[in-house]
Amino acid sequence: MEQLQILDAKASVLTLLSDFGDRDVYVGVMKGVIAQINPKLTLVDLTHQIPPQNIAAARFCLMNAYAYFPVGTVHLAVVDPGVGSRRRAIAVEFAQGFLVGPDNGIFSGVLSQNPAIAAIELTNFNYWRTPQPSNTFHGRDIFAPVGANLASGVPIQELGQEIDSATLVQLNIGECKETSIGVMGCIQYIDHFGNLVSNIPGSYVQGKTWCVQVRGLTIPGCATYSDVQVGEAIALVGSHGWVEIAINSGNAHSRLQINLQDSLEVISKVNAT
Structure with a gap:
C-alpha cells in the first residue's frame, strides 16, 4: 500500500x-x-x-x-x-x-x-x-x-x-490540596524499585523541614536515600521532581503496603534563615 x-x-x-x-x-x-x-x-x-x-x-x-x-x-x-x-x-x-x-x-x-x-x-x-x-x-x-x-x-x-x-479524555489521579499544616496528595506511581511516587511537587518542600504522614506512619523528609539507615523508610524528592516514599535498599510498596491512589500528607515548616 x-x-x-x-x-x-x-x-x-x-x-x-x-x-x-x-x-x-x-x-x-x-x-x-x-x-x-x-x-x-x-x-x-x-x-x-x-x-x-x-x-x-x-x-x-x-x-x-x-x-x-x-x-x-x-x-x-x-x-x-x-x-x-x-x-x-x-x-x-x-x-x-x-x-x-x-x-x-x-x-x-x-x-x-x-x-x-x-x-x-x-x-x-x-x-x-x-x-x-x-x-x-x-x-x-x-x-x-x-x-x-x-x-x-x-x-x-x-x-x-x-x-x-x-x-480529549482526562485521567483523574487526584489533586493536591493545601491543609492548615501542609498539603494532601496521593500516590500516582510505583516504580520498579517499589518507590511510592506522590502527586505532590518537590518544589513544595524546598527550603522546608518536612515529613510525610501516611497510614499512621510519620516518615522524615530527607535529601538522599543514605540519610537513613538501611531498611528505614524515607521521604525525598525523586529525580522526576515529585515527593516519593522509599526504603533505603528496600521496597516501600511491599514493606508498607501502600498502593496507587492511597492518600498521604506532607507536613512542613519553613526553615529559619
Whole structure:
C-alpha cells in the first residue's frame, strides 16, 4: 500500500511506550511496520514494561520523559484496554512535538504541562497499515504507521479530522490540596524499585523541614536515600521532581503496603534563615 513505501525523509526521533513487555513479538512487529515506512527514523524505547492496562502508569512515565527529547519528537504510546471499541485514535501536536495513541487519558499528564496546539482523530486510513485494522492490535495497524509518517514529515492535519482538544479524555489521579499544616496528595506511581511516587511537587518542600504522614506512619523528609539507615523508610524528592516514599535498599510498596491512589500528607515548616 502507498503508506508503506519508504519515505525519503529526515531521520527524526520516534519514541515507543507500551504495556507489551518483551516476551512476545508485538514491539518488534510495530518496529517492522515503522521501518517499512522510514528506516531512517531513530527509535527510542521509553519502556514496554508498563503494567498491563495501567493507563495511569503510562501517563506518568510519558509525562516524565518527553522533556528530554528534541523538539519535534513523536511519542507513540500504546496502553489501550479499549482497543477496538469506540474510543478515538488520536494524534496531538504540542510545543515539544507530537503524541500518537488512544484517547484514553494516556496523554493527559503531558498536556497538563503543555496544552495541545492541535488534535486530530486518525480517520485517514491512507496512513494506516490497512483500512481494515485488527480489533486487538491498533499499535501495529494504526499507531505505528501514523507515528512513522508523522515523524517523516507528514503534516498532522493530513492524518484525519481535527477535534476540539478540550474533548480529549482526562485521567483523574487526584489533586493536591493545601491543609492548615501542609498539603494532601496521593500516590500516582510505583516504580520498579517499589518507590511510592506522590502527586505532590518537590518544589513544595524546598527550603522546608518536612515529613510525610501516611497510614499512621510519620516518615522524615530527607535529601538522599543514605540519610537513613538501611531498611528505614524515607521521604525525598525523586529525580522526576515529585515527593516519593522509599526504603533505603528496600521496597516501600511491599514493606508498607501502600498502593496507587492511597492518600498521604506532607507536613512542613519553613526553615529559619
